[in-house]
Amino acid sequence: MDAATVGLAVSTVIFALRPGENGHVATLWIPLVRRITEPFNGQWALPGGFLRSDESLELAAGRNLFETTALEPAYLEQLFAFGEVDRAPGGRVVSVVYWALVRPDLADQAAVGENVQWFPADDLPDLAFDHNSIVDYALWRLRSKMEYSRIAHALLGETFTLAELREVHEAVRGKPIDPANFRRHVEHSEALVATEERRTGTKHRPPRLYRYNTQFELADNGPLTRRPSGAGKE
Amino acid sequence: MDAATVGLAVSTVIFALRPGENGHVATLWIPLVRRITEPFNGQWALPGGFLRSDESLELAAGRNLFETTALEPAYLEQLFAFGEVDRAPGGRVVSVVYWALVRPDLADQAAVGENVQWFPADDLPDLAFDHNSIVDYALWRLRSKMEYSRIAHALLGETFTLAELREVHEAVRGKPIDPANFRRHVEHSEALVATEERRTGTKHRPPRLYRYNTQFELADNGPLTRRPSGAGKE
Numbered sequence: 001m002d003a004a005t006v007g008l009a010v011s012t013v014i015f016a017l018r019p020g021e022n023g024h025v026a027t028l029w030i031p032l033v034r035r036i037t038e039p040f041n042g043q044w045a046l047p048g049g050f051l052r053s054d055e056s057l058e059l060a061a062g063r064n065l066f067e068t069t070a071l072e073p074a075y076l077e078q079l080f081a082f083g084e085v086d087r088a089p090g091g092r093v094v095s096v097v098y099w100a101l102v103r104p105d106l107a108d109q110a111a112v113g114e115n116v117q118w119f120p121a122d123d124l125p126d127l128a129f130d131h132n133s134i135v136d137y138a139l140w141r142l143r144s145k146m147e148y149s150r151i152a153h154a155l156l157g158e159t160f161t162l163a164e165l166r167e168v169h170e171a172v173r174g175k176p177i178d179p180a181n182f183r184r185h186v187e188h189s190e191a192l193v194a195t196e197e198r199r200t201g202t203k204h205r206p207p208r209l210y211r212y213n214t215q216f217e218l219a220d221n222g223p224l225t226r227r228p229s230g231a232g233k234e
Numbered sequence: 235m236d237a238a239t240v241g242l243a244v245s246t247v248i249f250a251l252r253p254g255e256n257g258h259v260a261t262l263w264i265p266l267v268r269r270i271t272e273p274f275n276g277q278w279a280l281p282g283g284f285l286r287s288d289e290s291l292e293l294a295a296g297r298n299l300f301e302t303t304a305l306e307p308a309y310l311e312q313l314f315a316f317g318e319v320d321r322a323p324g325g326r327v328v329s330v331v332y333w334a335l336v337r338p339d340l341a342d343q344a345a346v347g348e349n350v351q352w353f354p355a356d357d358l359p360d361l362a363f364d365h366n367s368i369v370d371y372a373l374w375r376l377r378s379k380m381e382y383s384r385i386a387h388a389l390l391g392e393t394f395t396l397a398e399l400r401e402v403h404e405a406v407r408g409k410p411i412d413p414a415n416f417r418r419h420v421e422h423s424e425a426l427v428a429t430e431e432r433r434t435g436t437k438h439r440p441p442r443l444y445r446y447n448t449q450f451e452l453a454d455n456g457p458l459t460r461r462p463s464g465a466g467k468e
Contacts, residue, residue: 005287006242008328053239053326057317081315081330083291092287094242096315096328 007093010060011048011131013079013138014069015121016102017155017171026171028121028142030135031068036115039089040128044119046135048095061098068116073100074154079138087130095129099138101154122174146172150191150212159209161199162186186210241327244294245282245365247313247372248303249355250336251389251405260405262355262376264369265302270349273323274362278351280369282329295332302350307334309388313372321364329363333372335388356408380406384425384446393443395433396420420444 018029032044047068051060058076065073076098083094112118119125121139124132145151152168153160166182186192193213198206252263266278281302285294292310299307310332317328346352353359355373358366379385386402387394400416420426427447432440 006285008240008242051240051317051328054319056319057315057328078314080312081291083285083330085288085290094285094291094330096317096330 005092007088007091008051009048009093009095010051010057010064011046011095011097011134012061012064012068012076013046013097013099013135014065014073014102015099015138015142015155016118017168018118026167027174028139028171029118030121030124031112031116031118032124032127033068034115034117035128043128044117044125045128046097046131047116048097051096057096058098061100064098065100065102069102069112071102074103075101075151079134079141082130082134084130095134097134097138099141101142101151103155103157143172153212159195159197159211161207161209163207165192165210239326241322241325242285243282243327243329244285244291244298245280245329245331245368246295246298246302246310247280247331247333247369248299248307248336249333249372249376249389250352251402252352260401261408262373262405263352264355264358265346265350265352266358266361267302268349268351269362277362278353278359279362280331280365281350282331285330291330292332295334298332299334299336303336303346305336307388308337309335309385313368313375316364316368318364329368331368331372333375335376335385337389337391377406387446393429393431393445395441395443397441399426399444 014031015028016030017026031047033047035041035043035045047064049060049064051057055063057078061076061078062073065071065076077100079097079099081094081096085092087093087095121135124135126132127135142151146169152165152172155168156164162183163179165186166177166179169182170177191213192210195209195211197209199209200206248265249262250264251260265281267281269275269277269279281298283294283298285291289297291312295310295312296307299305299310311334313331313333315328315330319326321327321329355369358369360366361369376385380403386399386406389402390398396417397413399420400411400413403416404411425447426444429443429445431443433443434440
């Protein structure tokens with residue numbers, strides 16, 4: 001057994017907010033790719049593949065995303081390197097996994113290939129390899145990060161109403177949040193700035209638009225300095 | 235260029251608290267290994283090497299630590315996978331890096347090989363590859379994590395005085411902390427529990443010993459369930 005027998009793959013967990021199955025409540029969805037080779041031929045898996053020797057890990061993750069959804073990520077971060085000895089039958093493979101957020105308005109239009117399909121993140125089929133537990137960990141990271149950073153805007157756009165922001169938090173947490181408590185919480189936080197604009201629409205009194213305070217730093221952007229276009233623009 | 239030309243290495247940044255160079259103030263130290271092959275022959279580098287196909291990433295990191303210091307880690311966590319295309323001259327290498335904490339009382343006795351030497355973490359020579367920036371990132375992660383978790387005990391042992399705990403925080407932050415403020419801060423936190431024991435010694439009034447509240451969870455232990463002996467015992 002020598003080093004040359006270890007393969008290195010990059011996979012990406014891509015989250016978007018999409019209408020729920022009942023058409024009303026937004027939920028988190030992720031795109032999966034149906035495998036067309038062994039092992040796990042015919043099963044759904046995270047988009048990914050072996051790392052090319054001429055691209056960085058982050059570029060490979062961005063390419064996964066683009067090839068699956070034709071989108072650029074609004075947020076892209078390394079999740080973890082998964083390397084248990086027995087995680088891939090028939091050969092040793094270490095997977096460096098990224099997670100990404102894409103905008104729902106863009107995700108609705110995302111080009112989806114013949115073997116790509118979106119699934120609700122908390123109701124997935126049995127995936128290939130250890131990909132179910134990888135998605136679970138990515139969900140946990142997204143939920144933790146939502147608490148103390150301003151990554152929600154990667155699912156929303158530059159400006160948003162408090163109701164839209166609450167809807168993102170509800171979708172990520174998977175449970176309803178009291179609107180009055182939520183308003184109190186974010187209005188006391190330094191992370192949000194009220195703009196002079198309002199969401200135009202059909203309502204009698206259009207709601208105010210907010211944006212994130214860009215003075216407020218994310219807790220962990222990783223050690224990266226070079227990023228694919230569109231990634232990590234906070 | 236194909237997948238087979240990408241090498242996969244595992245390296246470990248090992249932190250211990252040791253007496254400072256003036257003999258009084260404790261500082262963070264890390265062990266480095268002098269390279270005896272090209273590239274960077276003769277320069278200091280993080281302990282590590284190519285992943286063996288029969289061991290997990292975390293076991294490889296624990297082995298790095300044991301082979302360098304003859305110690306088991308008190309804390310071991312994956313830091314990041316570094317994969318820029320040009321980071322290793324002469325070949326493509328992705329490094330999955332772990333960081334570890336070891337107890338100072340053990341670190342003092344640590345067996346150190348011919349090509350191993352301890353250095354102050356904030357005063358390192360020019361290291362091989364991108365290892366200086368890897369250590370910088372590991373220091374940043376340690377400092378961030380110290381703020382909101384109870385990993386300090388991995389540098390201390392099961393019980394400790396408030397002065398000992400403050401000394402760890404001072405060493406990690408690299409600056410003095412007001413003792414009264416520190417005492418107020420930790421006494422209001424749920425993370426610490428006062429024991430009935432006191433540090434025996436020469437003092438007139440021996441100081442009380444504290445321990446961490448094990449009900450209080452670490453923020454991120456990663457998705458790992460299988461760990462090398464001694465790692466992640468929080």
